[in-house]
Amino acid sequence: MKQYTERFRTSYDTAAEAYARDVFHELDHKPFDRSVLDQLAADVQGHVADIGCGPGHVARYLYERGVDVTGIDLSPQMIEVARRLTPEVEFQQGNMLDLASFPSGAFAGIVALYSLIHIERPDIPTALSELHRLLAPGGLLLLSFHKGTHTVHADNLWNVPVDLDFFFFEPEEMEAFLQQAGFLLDARLERAPYPGVEAETHRVYLRAHKPAA
Template structure:
């Protein structure tokens, strides 16, 4: 399989910066009560109904937090260097290498999926395919939590921490992402946007969308 350029660029970028990234964002959820609450709500929705995948898990921070809440969760990431950090820090959890656009998972095999700032490197033209893949692996009524930065521009990170790599970070409008999710077969449950936190070095608002696979029992979309 020939990989798209953005997948190669994403893997190369995170393979290079993994250790520096891990130190910079070692425990970024500790000072983010809203994010912890949203992940907690997701954990409660999924309950003990089956496996959850943290798609684009990076160093496993969100994976570990969900696991601490009793979720049967595992992580998938494109970068082996990021996964090496995740496995070192969370040896009790399962992490595997893979692309979110071509998941090595059976149809309908997941009770839930989290994309925690992991869709931000996917070009807009590839988002329908990405969300279709998320939909494919979720069982009827399965839950999805998607986090991303709000905006319309693309920001390019060039030579972070002195590494000779570059990568584009795409910002999105929540209403447009909601439309794409619905086109892929999801029912939108909620959309939360919070202001940026300057002390955390953020330069724009952050969005968190809950959605549910829409082929479940009638009325399931009302029971988020």
């Protein structure tokens, strides 16, 4: 896992500026995503973590809706870009498999949109257990991923050389991982891709919570 994490970090460090140019305003063209984020913003009571925040576009969207949010990403260069684009929001570098710098129960909500897609299957339980630890009792989790069972490798994105694997998951598989980590599932939503806006993959959104007791 360490070797994969290093090449993942290096790839996003290299692609940070190009990635931000391509995706920072993508929510303008994704009404479904805005609706699920709006619902989370209305429901959450307290500090929210945007895990795998990239250039900070989701964190910025939540901040503009009154959410106290911190963005966290593995790539230091991506964090620098996020800080520059949205200086009002706190951004920190961190590995979602081990966020020991944050105490247990630190967040009332966690958003992880297309973050688990870079976690190899054997490490998904570790990642979700860490998210469960970070949530306060009753805390909300919103995550999304590409639907399927295959892996897509990319060696060039946004005209930048990268070395990235994208792991696809079936909804039932991820739901089982969530239950194993101690979450209770609240909702499953799915949608087709927005043509010309994003990769042509079917998308899944799961909302869950950490039991209050």
